[in-house]
Amino acid sequence: ADPLEKPPICPACRAPLCGDLVASACNRVYHRKCLAEIAESGSECPQCGELHAASSSLDLFGISFGDALDPGAAALAVKIAQVETEEGGGDSEAGGTKAESLRAAAALLAMKNNVGERKHHLQEQRALIQAERERCAKQDAKLEAAQKLRATRDSDVSQTHKANQQAEIQRKSLLAKLDAVRQQADVSEYWEKLKQDRETEAKQHLLILVNMAHSPAVITAEVSNFQQHTRESLQRMRKDGGIYTQRLQAARRQKAE
Numbered sequence: 111a112d113p114l115e116k117p118p119i120c121p122a123c124r125a126p127l128c129g130d131l132v133a134s135a136c137n138r139v140y141h142r143k144c145l146a147e148i149a150e151s152g153s154e155c156p157q158c159g160e161l162h163a164a165s166s167s168l169d170l171f172g173i174s175f176g177d178a179l180d181p182g183a184a185a186l187a188v189k190i191a192q193v194e195t196e197e198g199g200g201d202s203e204a205g206g207t208k209a210e211s212l213r214a215a216a217a218l219l220a221m222k223n224n225v226g227e228r229k230h231h232l233q234e235q236r237a238l239i240q241a242e243r244e245r246c247a248k249q250d251a252k253l254e255a256a257q258k259l260r261a262t263r264d265s266d267v268s269q270t271h272k273a274n275q276q277a278e279i280q281r282k283s284l285l286a287k288l289d290a291v292r293q294q295a296d297v298s299e300y301w302e303k304l305k306q307d308r309e310t311e312a313k314q315h316l317l318i319l320v321n322m323a324h325s326p327a328v329i330t331a332e333v334s335n336f337q338q339h340t341r342e343s344l345q346r347m348r349k350d351g352g353i354y355t356q357r358l359q360a361a362r363r364q365k366a367e
């Protein structure tokens with residue numbers, strides 16, 4: 111059977127070659143731990159019958175054996191080992207050339223693997239960048255929504271402020287009107303009292319009104335009370351006046367008789 115067609119196996123454990131591999135002093139490829147076990151136990155090499163020291167093995171770095179599903183690289187390694195064994199006898203120049211081209215092929219495979227790994231790494235990086243971009247886009251959208259909301263709120267606040275200002279203007283205007291009405295009442299009341307020669311009362315009334323200048327409702331009630339009181343006094347005085355007039359007329363009549 112063609113050795114390139116089936117996966118190469120470890121001469122010690124008979125399992126397919128993969129992972130951490132070494133070449134023995136007799137140029138066979140083993141799992142590193144398998145050759146180490148043989149060397150430590152003092153057993154003979156199952157391929158050449160000699161004793162091998164663990165330190166005499168050759169690390170097979172630089173050729174990718176990492177992927178167990180890549181039989182090409184492992185098979186090449188076996189080929190290299192076989193050709194190098196053959197080099198010892200017969201046609202050493204041809205064997206050397208063959209081993210060299212096989213090494214070059216192995217190096218190419220390693221590079222291919224390396225390129226594959228880098229591509230994979232690049233894809234992962236791209237996926238990360240894409241995810242980051244999406245995250246940023248979401249953040250931007252959130253920020254935009256927040257800004258819109260803030261703008262709306264600012265506009266609401268500004269409208270409320272305007273409404274408050276208008277209400278304040280209306281309130282001031284109403285207060286001014288009330289003040290005008292109150293002043294009219296004050297003036298007429300004061301005038302009434304002056305007309306009745308009640309200067310002291312008129313002055314007191316004015317003083318009270320001035321002291322309550324910031325309570326228009328109280329002033330209005332006060333003015334109304336005062337007007338009522340004035341009317342009542344006036345009526346009483348007229349009644350008294352009528353009685354005196356009658357008495358005076360009666361006295362005059364008596365005197366005349």
Ligand SMILES: [Zn+2]
Nearest residue numbers: 120123141144
């Ligand atoms: Zn093994």
Ligand SMILES: [Zn+2]
Nearest residue numbers: 136155157158
């Ligand atoms: Zn051996």
